[in-house]
Amino acid sequence: MNLEPNSLQLHSQAIEAIVAAAKTRVVAIRNASHRHVTGLLWQPDVIVASEQAIGERDEYEVVATGHSSRAQIIGRDAGTNILILRTSERIDVSPWSPAVPAIGGVALALAANSDGTPAVRAGIVRSVGDRWFSRAGGRIDQRITLDIRLHRTEEGGPVVDASGALIGMSTLGRPGEVLAIPTATLNRVVPQLLTNGRVARGWLGVALQPIAVPDALVDQAGQRVGMMVMSVAERGPAATAGVTAGDILLTVDGIALRGMRPLAARLSEENIGQSVEVRLIRGGHIQNLATQIGTRP
Amino acid sequence: MPLLVGVLATDETRRAVLTKLVEGAGHRVVATAQPDVLVCDTKQASAPRPTLLFSDQSSPTENRLPWDASPRQIDAALRALAAGLSIRLARSASRRGFEELTESAVQSILTPRELDVIDAIGAGLSNKAIARELAISLHTVKFHIESLLRKLGARTRAEAVAKALERRRKETVEL
Incomplete structure (x- = not known):
């Protein structure tokens, strides 16, 4: 009997390990009527989410594996589709390491179910293009599209590569298109939102x-x-x-x-x-x- | 004539909400075995009657409305379903995704005069009235309209107006 795991098992274990490692940093953002979208824990008390997926009210509940907290919107930028919430509890996380997305590279889109348990979609990076401008006038550092389907509640979660490094935040583009807002854009915009609540343009x-x-x-x-x-x-x-x-x-x-x-x-x-x-x-x-x-x- | 509507809800709170939506659209909630239409809040594997699902997704999926649909939309949807049709949210009514700035090909961009003409067509003016309004000849109006149809890829005046509006919505940017 062959005890060496075959390559498919290794592949499977690698994905399982990435999800297990990232699950505390993937959160469900719930409003009072228990509808939810996904967000990613950016630093101990800051959640990043998809701006277009989140409404105007201020109070949210954030739930993930092993923790939950109240959270408030403290900044948003429709131009880059980035919104941040501050949680009332701090959650220990290590910072995301940024990925260099490669066309054809494995991409995992992590998401949260409404109870905060993790979910994952797997695919590949479909295309990587130059910087681009959204209809709202925001500059996005690279145009990354994914060969992954995403449910509306799954938008705003982290998209990671085969090493678990962060490609970006998942975002629904035009019908049928799933994008990642690149980590470089998150790195540029989140600090501005933390300071000013918006992006000067x-x-x-x-x-x-x-x-x-x-x-x-x-x-x-x-x-x-x-x-x-x-x-x-x-x-x-x-x-x-x-x-x-x-x-x-x-x-x-x-x-x-x-x-x-x-x-x-x-x-x-x-x-x-x-x-x-x-x-x-x-x-x-x-x-x-x-x-x-x-x-x- | 109000329709008889059955309600399938996961709990009593949801049932009350669904009942209110149905009644707000002018129809009656009943408990009979053979209602005209069913409304529900979760997907039914095999519903015995035409069924309208309320959900958070505003995706243009069949027989599904968002919770914030207007009473008019709900009324129209229930009647359509009872008549054996299926319904779908118009694409423009569903939420749009995060999109790129789009630009038309240079040769299809309209001139200021063509914009005047398409606005006049949109206002319901005849070619003669457009000629008077813009102080140009009828021949020139026809020339502009031909060019408009070609640039907008439209076959009729109505289609041209719709496409020009859509383009303006997509291409107008506030900077």
């Missing part, structure tokens, strides 16, 4: 839609596409500079606005307070205005 105070530059102005503008100002926030930086609805923005600081991404990148938190020159079309003429990047309210 550059702001011009305009709602913009891509628009084709009218043919007569293409040559002079030097580009075919700009961004039409649909509305201007009262007393925002754009309003102060004299931007009005109907203007077509061409460049901000010389960066052509062929789409939203270059502008979203220009408005990162490091650039708050900087002056920028905006080139725009108004009433059939091209003109320049100076404004300052403000802080999103």
